[in-house]
Amino acid sequence: MKRNLINPVKGTRDFYPESMAQRTWLYERIRAVGRRFGYQEYEGPALEPIALYAAKSGDELVKEQAFVLTDRGGDALAMRPELTPTLARMIAQRQGRLPSPVRWWSFGSFWRYERPQKGRTREFLQWNIDLLGVLGAEADAELVAIAAEFFRETGLDDGSVVVQVNDRALMESALAEAGIAGEAKGSAFKLIDKREKLSAQEWREYAGSLGFVASQVDALAALLENRDLWRESEGLVRLFEALEAYGARDLVEFEPSVIRGLDYYTGTVFEARDRDGEFRAILGGGRYDDLVAEVGGDPVPGVGFAMGDVVVSLVLKKYGKMPEIRPAPTRVLVTQFSAEMFLPAIRIASVFRRAGIETEVYPTPAKMGKQFRYADQQGIPFAVVVGPDEEAAGRLALKSMASGEQETLRPEEAIDRVKG
Amino acid sequence: MKRNLINPVKGTRDFYPESMAQRTWLYERIRAVGRRFGYQEYEGPALEPIALYAAKSGDELVKEQAFVLTDRGGDALAMRPELTPTLARMIAQRQGRLPSPVRWWSFGSFWRYERPQKGRTREFLQWNIDLLGVLGAEADAELVAIAAEFFRETGLDDGSVVVQVNDRALMESALAEAGIAGEAKGSAFKLIDKREKLSAQEWREYAGSLGFVASQVDALAALLENRDLWRESEGLVRLFEALEAYGARDLVEFEPSVIRGLDYYTGTVFEARDRDGEFRAILGGGRYDDLVAEVGGDPVPGVGFAMGDVVVSLVLKKYGKMPEIRPAPTRVLVTQFSAEMFLPAIRIASVFRRAGIETEVYPTPAKMGKQFRYADQQGIPFAVVVGPDEEAAGRLALKSMASGEQETLRPEEAIDRVKG
Numbered sequence: 067m068k069r070n071l072i073n074p075v076k077g078t079r080d081f082y083p084e085s086m087a088q089r090t091w092l093y094e095r096i097r098a099v100g101r102r103f104g105y106q107e108y109e110g111p112a113l114e115p116i117a118l119y120a121a122k123s124g125d126e127l128v129k130e131q132a133f134v135l136t137d138r139g140g141d142a143l144a145m146r147p148e149l150t151p152t153l154a155r156m157i158a159q160r161q162g163r164l165p166s167p168v169r170w171w172s173f174g175s176f177w178r179y180e181r182p183q184k185g186r187t188r189e190f191l192q193w194n195i196d197l198l199g200v201l202g203a204e205a206d207a208e209l210v211a212i213a214a215e216f217f218r219e220t221g222l223d224d225g226s227v228v229v230q231v232n233d234r235a236l237m238e239s240a241l242a243e244a245g246i247a248g249e250a251k252g253s254a255f256k257l258i259d260k261r262e263k264l265s266a267q268e269w270r271e272y273a274g275s276l277g278f279v280a281s282q283v284d285a286l287a288a289l290l291e292n293r294d295l296w297r298e299s300e301g302l303v304r305l306f307e308a309l310e311a312y313g314a315r316d317l318v319e320f321e322p323s324v325i326r327g328l329d330y331y332t333g334t335v336f337e338a339r340d341r342d343g344e345f346r347a348i349l350g351g352g353r354y355d356d357l358v359a360e361v362g363g364d365p366v367p368g369v370g371f372a373m374g375d376v377v378v379s380l381v382l383k384k385y386g387k388m389p390e391i392r393p394a395p396t397r398v399l400v401t402q403f404s405a406e407m408f409l410p411a412i413r414i415a416s417v418f419r420r421a422g423i424e425t426e427v428y429p430t431p432a433k434m435g436k437q438f439r440y441a442d443q444q445g446i447p448f449a450v451v452v453g454p455d456e457e458a459a460g461r462l463a464l465k466s467m468a469s470g471e472q473e474t475l476r477p478e479e480a481i482d483r484v485k486g
Numbered sequence: 487m488k489r490n491l492i493n494p495v496k497g498t499r500d501f502y503p504e505s506m507a508q509r510t511w512l513y514e515r516i517r518a519v520g521r522r523f524g525y526q527e528y529e530g531p532a533l534e535p536i537a538l539y540a541a542k543s544g545d546e547l548v549k550e551q552a553f554v555l556t557d558r559g560g561d562a563l564a565m566r567p568e569l570t571p572t573l574a575r576m577i578a579q580r581q582g583r584l585p586s587p588v589r590w591w592s593f594g595s596f597w598r599y600e601r602p603q604k605g606r607t608r609e610f611l612q613w614n615i616d617l618l619g620v621l622g623a624e625a626d627a628e629l630v631a632i633a634a635e636f637f638r639e640t641g642l643d644d645g646s647v648v649v650q651v652n653d654r655a656l657m658e659s660a661l662a663e664a665g666i667a668g669e670a671k672g673s674a675f676k677l678i679d680k681r682e683k684l685s686a687q688e689w690r691e692y693a694g695s696l697g698f699v700a701s702q703v704d705a706l707a708a709l710l711e712n713r714d715l716w717r718e719s720e721g722l723v724r725l726f727e728a729l730e731a732y733g734a735r736d737l738v739e740f741e742p743s744v745i746r747g748l749d750y751y752t753g754t755v756f757e758a759r760d761r762d763g764e765f766r767a768i769l770g771g772g773r774y775d776d777l778v779a780e781v782g783g784d785p786v787p788g789v790g791f792a793m794g795d796v797v798v799s800l801v802l803k804k805y806g807k808m809p810e811i812r813p814a815p816t817r818v819l820v821t822q823f824s825a826e827m828f829l830p831a832i833r834i835a836s837v838f839r840r841a842g843i844e845t846e847v848y849p850t851p852a853k854m855g856k857q858f859r860y861a862d863q864q865g866i867p868f869a870v871v872v873g874p875d876e877e878a879a880g881r882l883a884l885k886s887m888a889s890g891e892q893e894t895l896r897p898e899e900a901i902d903r904v905k906g
Contacts, residue, residue: 071782072538072575075563078531080576083590086527102839104816104846107506111498111609112532112565112595113553118492133533135555138599143495145532145565155492156500165864167849170503175532175595179558189531200849204828208847215839311832362491396524408624412731419522419635426524427628429587429620444585 077180077188083393089191091391092375093173096193099216100171103208105195108170110152112177116142118151118361126327131178133188145177148372149194150330150354151361157198158363171195176374185346185377193349196370198358203301206334206353206369207308213338213349213371214314221387223317227348230321231336234352236299237289237325244285246278253277254286261290261323289322296320305334330354334369340381348381349373392445397424397484399441402431403453410457414450414477421481441467448484497600497608503813509611511811512795513593516613519636520591523628525615528590530572532597536562538571538781546747551598553608565597568792569614570750570774571781577618578783591615596794605766605797613769616790618778623721626754626773626789627728633758633769633791634734641807643737647768650741651756654772656719657709657745664705666698673697674706681710681743682763709742716740725754750774754789760801768801769793812865817844817904819861820870822851830877834870834897841901861887868904 074080081089097107119128133145146152149172157168172194180186195212197205210229217223237258238251246254253276260272273283289295296302302320309315318336326335335352339345351371358366382388400415402408411427418425426446428437434451441449451463456474464480465472475483494500501509520527539548553565566572569592577588592614600606615632617625630649637643657678658671666674673696680692693703709715716722722740729735738756746755755772759765771791778786802808820835822828831847838845846866848857854871861869871883876894884900885892895903 071578072535074531074575074579075533075535075557075561076559078533080531080572080579081529082576082580083526083528086529089529090527101814101816101844104819104844106503106813107510108503109501109506109509111494111500113495113498113597113609115492115495133555133557135553137495137553139496141495152500155494156502158491159494159500160502165860169846177533189533197849202849204832205849207832208849307829308832311829311836313836393526394521396521399524409727409731412624412627412728416731416733424521424524426589429617429622429625429628440585 075188077182077186079187079189084391087391087393088379088388089375091389092379095216095219096171096173099212099219100195102215103169103212105169105171105212107172108156109172109174110146110149110156112146112175113143114146114152114155116144118155119144119147127178131180133177133179147176147178148328149174149176149192150196150328150357150368150370150372153194153196153198153370154354154357154361154363154368157358157366157368158361161358161363161366166199168196168198170198185380187376191375193373193375194370196368198366198368200369201355201367203304203334204308205367206301207305207312209351209369209371210305210309210318210336211312211314213336213351213373214309214312214317216373217317217338220382222381222385224385225341226385226387227317227338227340227381229314229318229336229338230324231296231302231305231318231334232320232322232324233296233299233302233334234325234331235333236295236302237322240289240295240298241286244282244289246282246286250277255325257286258290258323258325259327292322293320295322301334326350326352328352330357330360332356336371338373340384344384345377345381348378394424395445395447396426397446398426398448398450399437399444399446400425400427400450400452401434401437402428403434403451405431407431407452407454407457410452411450414452414462417477418450418481418484421485423481423484438465438467450480495608497602497606499607499609504811507811507813508799508808509795511809512799515636515639516591516593519632519639520615522635523589523632525589525591525632527592528573528576529592529594530566530569530576532566532595533563534566534572534575536564538575539564539567547598551600553597553599567596567598568748569594569596569612570616570748570777570788570790570792573614573616573618573790574774574777574781574783574788577778577786577788578781581778581783581786586619588616588618590618605800607796611795613793613795614790616788618786618788620789621775621787623724623754624728625787626721627725627732629771629789629791630725630729630738630756631732631734633756633771633793634729634732634737636793637737637758640802642801642805644805645761646805646807647737647758647760647801649738649756649758650744651716651722651725651738651754652740652742652744653716653719653722653754654745654751655753656715656722657742660709660715660718661706664702664709666702666706670697675745677706678710678743678745679747712742713740715742721754746770746772748772750777750780752776756791758793760804764804765797765800768798814844815865815867816846817866818846818868818870819857819864819866820845820847820872821854821857822848823854823871823873825851827851827872827874827877830872831870834872834882837897838870838901838904841905843901843904858885858887870900 331352333353337347337350751772753773757767757770775787
């Protein structure tokens with residue numbers, strides 16, 4: 067019988083208290099991992115000039131996926147589809163005034179116009195974590211180790227997930243050996259990126275449409291089967307050595323088909339997946355050494371990754387690692403004995419709050435049974451009753467909802483009891 | 487010497503770690519106050535159908551201030567300029583399946599196309615807190631008491647700020663006695679709302695432009711001087727009694743010129759201001775009993791308020807109540823003795839992290855003095871050095887940055903020392 071119910075925008079989510087509690091749980095895991103490695107929290111605007119993405123994010127993200135708008139001054143803006151360009155802009159804006167290295171993380175909202183489906187929403191949350199100002203495989207290893215630490219923190223280090231690593235520079239030289247260079251390199255990266263998403267037949271057809279001849283496609287296919295290719299990359303050899311020292315080696319493997327869709331990556335790239343391959347990538351990242359210069363700064367090398375909240379939540383649920391979380395329950399419900407006793411009830415509630423106890427007041431003088439039932443349903447462990455007799459004697463009745471026992475106490479005694 | 491530096495969008499803010507730490511401090515105060523009164527955190531989407539605001543938010547907010555966009559399906563969307571319509575929609579969507587009362591709070595981003603100036607940005611954060619399902623002045627008092635509690639929590643309860651309360655129903659009957667009713671009522675509310683923003687002369691001219699005659703303006707002016715008008719309202723009398731019980735009475739006063747700009751308020755309205763009157767309202771809210779029905783639900787009464795982060799931050803700074811907050815500092819810097827000693831350094835860092843200690847590794851084998859200087863600048867209390875001798879002996883050197891003392895210890899001993 068809903069009349070004219072206004073629906074939410076497709077692909078957005080309402081976070082009722084239960085789902086907000088899960089979101090907060092995820093945020094707290096992310097914050098703990100970031101802090102453990104010495105990273106500081108930051109945040110950028112939701113709106114950016116579209117030019118910020120035009121340079122290097124790739125056509126798909128900007129032209130097909132971004133929510134764009136024109137502000138009242140006529141400027142083209144985008145609701146941010148990703149954070150790395152904002153990070154590069156913020157670094158460029160304060161160049162010379164920031165400590166080096168920069169170790170920063172963030173957790174905020176992003177928007178992409180995608181077809182809503184399992185694992186995708188149009189408005190999503192994303193964890194970004196980046197290390198800037200440092201070159202080298204060891205810096206890359208720190209970020210891969212942080213990804214592994216997140217999986218340890220959430221219990222997904224039991225073989226459920228794997229971090230797959232590759233190096234774009236390694237792939238470039240391997241492609242050159244296969245006679246693929248120059249303009250064709252970008253097409254080859256696109257083709258590699260589609261390897262897991264298409265059937266073998268579809269993939270060969272797609273290769274043809276990109277202008278590759280059969281011998282090139284064969285060479286490429288062989289390349290993608292070569293599990294030992296990483297041994298030819300000094301960087302990847304050092305990366306895996308460092309991951310050993312981080313205690314993260316068992317969660318990481320070389321995967322030549324990992325290339326990542328974003329144009330700005332220049333070296334190491336990586337992503338994490340569930341071992342069953344049921345879901346999209348859980349997180350993805352890599353090294354981007356030119357991006358700060360692209361947005362107008364002096365060059366600063368960077369490496370980092372991003373993790374959306376949607377896929378990781380599905381993976382956590384699948385493997386039984388997402389805890390059931392109650393929204394922060396109140397400690398005490400102060401009931402309303404009668405309308406006349408409402409002001410004394412408020413006064414008692416204020417006394418509990420001043421003692422640091424989370425306390426709510428039942429808002430109407432409903433039947434006592436209904437008020438107790440509310441406490442039970444909400445998981446509130448204690449109920450307080452203040453009737454005229456208690457009020458006159460400076461006492462209150464404290465009921466434990468678990469045992470059902472009720473005692474008449476002075477407020478200080480009740481506070482001690484509740485604090486347990 | 488910046489070439490093509492891409493600037494942020496006007497009216498948006500970059501939260502570098504220092505300002506992010508202040509934002510987190512504010513969020514934590516807000517969360518503590520909400521929980522203390524038994525409120526649960528929730529969040530809605532940033533994007534809503536523009537129709538959600540069309541009904542009751544008022545023309546200024548929707549037509550002049552909202553950032554609007556058309557999605558690829560042709561629907562008109564708005565980046566949310568406020569949260570209450572989203573809250574009403576979420577309540578309507580789950581009607582009959584939510585506990586009653588609903589006590590919810592939220593802290594998120596909002597967008598309004600305003601002229602950037604002191605106290606205003608186009609992208610801002612807002613605390614929203616609401617109690618739904620309860621009628622009566624006592625429910626209104628709970629929200630006013632929560633506002634007062636926030637000021638107590640942040641130290642602004644020392645006379646720096648005041649919560650000013652009024653009742654639209656009281657004003658309507660007072661206006662009717664002054665011969666202002668029907669259509670003219672809305673104009674009178676607009677006129678009242680402008681009282682503090684215009685000079686006496688400008689205000690009378692504005693009144694004329696709205697069609698009021700001199701006798702009506704005189705009556706209205708007299709009304710706005712009447713500090714005892716609240717005694718004619720049974721609701722306000724009960725509200726002030728309840729505020730006494732909440733221990734919040736001294737922070738609250740009656741103010742007949744408070745009317746609030748939003749169209750959906752039906753009864754009590756209130757706002758908080760600094761006593762010097764230097765800034766815009768710090769927070770504002772009131773009772774809205776028709777909004778859930780307006781968005782298609784069955785009627786549910788509600789009362790709540792919203793507080794933007796910009797004005798309150800200016801007020802906190804003015805009165806010296808905004809603490810200097812360092813972004814979460816790392817506990818330990820593991821230095822790099824030499825490139826060869828990097829892997830042992832990573833291993834030691836991992837041992838510290840497993841012990842729950844926030845630990846970062848200096849990313850290059852720079853001169854030791856430079857590495858210690860970095861620890862000092864970042865406020866990191868301990869530095870660890872692992873040279874070949876320490877490595878061979880299973881030891882490390884632990885330096886206290888405060889005292890400059892350095893000891894050679896086993897890792898377990900160093901962990902105990904750092905945990906202090």
